[in-house]
Amino acid sequence: MAGKIKNYFAGGNTARGFHNLYDSNLQGLDRLFILKGGPGTGKSSLMKKIGREWVEKGFNIEFLHCSSDNNSIDGVLIPALKVGIVDGTAPHVIEPKAPGAVEEYINLGEAWDAKTLSTHKKTIQKLTAEISAAFQKAYDTFKEALDIHDDWEKIYINSMNFQKADQLTNKLAGSFFGKMKLNKQADVRHRFLGAATPKGAVDFVPNLTEDIPKRYFVKGRPGSGKSTMLKKLAQLAEERGIDTEVYHCGFDPHSLDMLIFRELGIAIFDSTAPHEYFPSSDGDEIIDMYELLIEPGTDEIFAEIISKISVSYRNKMNEATSHLARAKQLHDELEEIYIAAMDFSKVEQIQQKIAEQINQLASVGA
Numbered sequence: 001m002a003g004k005i006k007n008y009f010a011g012g013n014t015a016r017g018f019h020n021l022y023d024s025n026l027q028g029l030d031r032l033f034i035l036k037g038g039p040g041t042g043k044s045s046l047m048k049k050i051g052r053e054w055v056e057k058g059f060n061i062e063f064l065h066c067s068s069d070n071n072s073i074d075g076v077l078i079p080a081l082k083v084g085i086v087d088g089t090a091p092h093v094i095e096p097k098a099p100g101a102v103e104e105y106i107n108l109g110e111a112w113d114a115k116t117l118s119t120h121k122k123t124i125q126k127l128t129a130e131i132s133a134a135f136q137k138a139y140d141t142f143k144e145a146l147d148i149h150d151d152w153e154k155i156y157i158n159s160m161n162f163q164k165a166d167q168l169t170n171k172l173a174g175s176f177f178g179k180m181k182l183n184k185q186a187d188v189r190h191r192f193l194g195a196a197t198p199k200g201a202v203d204f205v206p207n208l209t210e211d212i213p214k215r216y217f218v219k220g221r222p223g224s225g226k227s228t229m230l231k232k233l234a235q236l237a238e239e240r241g242i243d244t245e246v247y248h249c250g251f252d253p254h255s256l257d258m259l260i261f262r263e264l265g266i267a268i269f270d271s272t273a274p275h276e277y278f279p280s281s282d283g284d285e286i287i288d289m290y291e292l293l294i295e296p297g298t299d300e301i302f303a304e305i306i307s308k309i310s311v312s313y314r315n316k317m318n319e320a321t322s323h324l325a326r327a328k329q330l331h332d333e334l335e336e337i338y339i340a341a342m343d344f345s346k347v348e349q350i351q352q353k354i355a356e357q358i359n360q361l362a363s364v365g366a
Contacts (some may be wrong), residue, residue, distance in 0.1 A: 002056055002058060003058050003061060004055075005060075005061055006060065006061070006063070006208065008063075008065065008192065008208060009064070009065050009204075010074065010075065010092075010191055011064075011091070012192045013067050013068065013139065013195065013250075014196070014252060015139070015142035016253060018092075019248075021192065021253075022064075025062075025064065025190075028082060029082050029084050029102065030102065031358075032083075032085075032096075032104070033085040033103075034088035034103055034106065035086065035087050035088055035089075036088055036089060038109065040338035040339040042108060042111075042344060043089075043108060044066070044071075044072040044087070046351045047086075048076070050085060050351065053355070054081075059078055061079075062079065063075075063076055065202075066087075067192075074087045075087065106354065110346060111343050111344065111347045112343070113341045113343070116340065117341050124334065127333055127334045127337075134326045134327035137320075138196075138320045138324045138327065142316075145316035148312050148313045149313055152306070154223065156298065159298040160224065160293050160294055161294075164293050168229065172216075172229070172268070173236050176233070176264060176266055177264075180240055181240050184241045188238055188243070189246065191246070191248070192248050192250045193205065193247035193275060194257075194274070194275050196250055196317075196320065197324065198325040200274070203250075203275040205269060205277055209269070212265055212266065212267040214266045214285075215279075215281070216269070217269070217279060217284060217285070217286045217287070218271055218272075219286055219289065220270075220288065220290045221289075221290050221294065224289040224294055226257075227257070227270070230256040230257070230258070233259055244259060244261060245259065245262070249270075256270075258270065271286075
């Protein structure tokens with residue numbers, strides 16, 4: 001029987017620049033292969049191929065998706081073997097903690113023709129600079145969108161009943177954890193619920209929660225306390241020794257969008273746009289923060305200003321996405337140069353060497 005694939009983002013193009021949560025997801029690995037090499041050198045294809053081979057063998061794997069390219073991955077983990085392969089090139093440079101003992105650098109640059117690349121030196125430098133500039137424009141525009149979003153939040157924060165918010169959090173904590181206190185340190189993993197990509201907002205909520213019997217869909221407006229409630233629940237779970245998957249907002253990494261307590265069979269997530277979902281299973285439940293915590297009539301009183309803010313915010317998000325799309329277009333041009341200079345038979349040999357090492361590790365652990 002084939003294993004299952006868990007999909008998520010560990011890096012994101014955010015209003016605070018590129019944000020990296022890789023370390024949290026690589027903790028506890030006994031072996032980590034860090035791939036080096038330029039764009040178009042086959043890193044993503046290599047990782048996908050090895051990942052799928054282990055899925056077919058019945059192992060569960062995790063794909064760490066690339067927020068800058070919808071068709072690429074930045075890593076693959078095989079948790080049962082405590083093995084991972086990651087793209088260690090910028091912007092997610094990974095520093096080894098035990099070089100040789102745990103981490104091993106794999107240089108895909110061995111498979112390219114340096115002479116061919118040297119003839120394109122100026123074009124490579126120009127494209128690289130233009131890609132960096134496009135990303136910076138995206139980050140700056142996302143920051144402008146976040147400032148607009150902050151104004152949106154203030155409307156609801158000023159109309160919120162904080163005492164009721166605390167009561168709701170305490171009620172959920174009691175329902176989730178009761179008096180539970182596990183005699184172990186919690187395994188806490190930080191990831192992104194979704195990501196701002198060249199094709200807009202993307203998330204993997206259905207994939208991540210498909211095996212969870214009890215799902216809470218948190219509805220509400222900006223500033224209605226969703227993230228604050230999740231932060232309090234996450235802290236409490238960690239104090240109680242409960243393993244927690246903490247999913248940050250792909251737009252603002254300081255904000256939380258989802259918690260999964262797999263030991264307890266519980267997921268609770270912000271189910272508003274751009275990751276809006278509705279109950280589809282018996283164990284699904286809606287928590288409406290606007291209905292429970294916000295002064296009735298707030299939407300109507302501030303309808304005109306909310307409408308203006310909403311339009312401004314959407315326009316800025318679309319503008320930022322266009323800069324990501326431009327970066328992707330330039331990156332594709334850069335990839336073409338490298339692809340033309342690659343000997344992919346050598347990449348195949350490198351892949352086979354990694355596969356053999358993983359097989360050896362699996363047989364030792366069997």
